[in-house]
Amino acid sequence: MATPVRVCGACHNDLPSDYCAQDSRIIALIGAKASGKSTYVSVLVNELRHRVGQAYGAALAAMGDESQSRDREMAEDLYERLRLPGATRPAATGFNDPLLYRLSLPHGRQGSRHTALVFFDAAGEDLKSAESMNRYTRYLSAADGIVLLVDPLQLGAVRDALPQGSGPMPSRETPALQIAADVATQLRSHRRSGSRGRVDTPLAVAVTKTDTLRPLLDPHSPLLRNAPHSGGRFDEAGRLAVHEEARSLLEGWDSGALWRQLERDFSTVSLFGLSALGSPPPAEAPADAPKSGPQPVRVEDPLLWLLGLRGLIPVAKPPRDGARKGESAA
Template sequence: MGLFSFLRGNRSENNDYKKATYEKGPFMITCPFCFKKFKTDQVVFRASHFENGDPEYEKTVDELLNEYNKKVGKGVLGEINPIIVPKDLPEKNKTRVDGVLIEIKDKYDMSTSERLCPFCHNELPITSGRGPSKIISVVGASQAGKSVYMTTLLYTLEKYSCGRINASLIAGSSLYNDEIRENQEKIFEKNIMLDPTPKQHVEPLIENMKFRDDKIAPITFIFYDIPGEGMTDKDYIERHGDHIKNSDGIIFLVDPLQMRTLRKKVSLMNREMKGDFTEKYQEPKDIIVYLFENFISKQSKEKTNIPTAIVVTKSDMLRNLNDEEYINENSNIFRNYDHSEFFNLNEFENIDGEVRKFLSKADASFKGAMDTYFGVTGYFAVSSLGCNPQNLKIDSGNSINPLRVDEPFLWLLYQMNYLDGGRQ
């Protein structure tokens, strides 16, 4: 059985896959901005030049792009280079790779590879159409650590986890690469925490996963990390939250300090305030309310079957509970585990069971709501840093050691039938 399997059909009851079959491209494209789906030959291109006096090639206002920009609160643009529709060109002017149209020459024999969504005119990832695209939404309340988690997740996947499953992960463009590298340098080299994500329009973060087995098409992962303040703002979610209902997977981060029963129990090394933290933190269930209002309530039976990883963050702090009613100090959540070659179902079920039990005691109403409104769930505990930052800085005496941060993502790969499951 291949490590990564594009399969038709469901898993059998004994958790084994049916015989693997590989999907063939070209693949339908999902726009990472407006989320419309279309065939590869429906893409349009932005001309690399303009020609005064030629109505087809003069600079013009792009109404579709400006309509999208207005919707998400971005500034509108003035006149820019025109749109070229490939179907108006002869076949000899078109360049295809793996059956996918990636570049054209216009009637002036000028090349352009700036492919755009035909519905919103945003530029598409370079790999669109050559493999499947999967949207992953990272949600959670303010201060749950979403940006730090995403930074350490990508760091861990790139340096360690992907190699164990015979794959590689790289940024979707040099722009994304610069942003990721800057954040990783802050944390892993300068020991500085990231600033909170500002409450404004959030651009997706695009990553490409390529496998050593060339029979398997590469996957384009489109990550959305929505700011916590936006998660409980109805207007903000309506304008910027379309990716959630269009997700192929959700990572739902929960900070232990969001749970009222734990705030006075957890001893924080970087505590700057005394007493209850009630006013400082949103409740995890608040996020479910807004997710329910904006998309779950519109699903069949008021339930979503988007695979959702519920992730308790800052798990290193749980060692300080000194209360085995919640978590045993010898729990496996405090030890890293490498899922090599396949996703170990025994290890997952162990962690899943422990975290479910923990949440049932620490925040039963949240756990109950998750079980009611989310049909496919896995429970995890991670520590993005492995230690507590103090005054937005990481003590140089502490080594940064991300703990189990890749496990929720690998579980999503398993749920999407890209990673085999097995038992040891």
């Protein structure tokens, strides 16, 4: 039956009236339980409104009553109460509504370009098997980009290398390699692969909690400082430096197994490293943010890379010095 209310073709939820007037981009966010997805979204939104938004002349606003309500709750919990978000609701208890935002960027002479960003967060429990992932396949197949969060503390080599007293370790969850393989299988089934069988949806793979890796990183590592975003342009040379360091770290942690899987499954993929909080939660209160509040590092990089691929933000290209070893990103 026809209805004057616009609804999403995937989940059938109502869409805000201004959603359809925007150029929309669906960003799917995936990762195992405890990889920090909900915290990541909360911090990313705050950075887009403040530090990063200022650099690019951007404005970000939640769209629709549901997203506006959740947006306020996220900000109050994390930045006022210093409480970390709860775990994402698994699909067995109901579909997780995406968060809808309008991103406004400068365009032309004193003009603006408005893009609807759709952040879709899949619970870790829903990524343990291809069967449970079917609940979310429509969103994944419609996504313009996917951000896969990889918790390094899930890797035995990292746990063994960190010094004693590094804090409690999370329980073991679905390996990132398995999640990536399952996502690729789902997307191939929806014809999102090219002639060589690799999925054509761009994939940003972000190693999270880099603050816990400080003992294992060089003090001058690009993973430990934010990108400058000089002139409101995404630094492609900086992205390549981060990609190479993350790839090198993975080589040491899992003999490069994850990267080899990614190269074979995705045609456009880049590695990132980020910390949503800047330091671990207090040992005596693991559900709290650090007392200084979130001090994020590079949380915006995966999204900005995806936006740059679509021509939505300007990109500062590096000098043409030949292809980087192992680089599969566009």
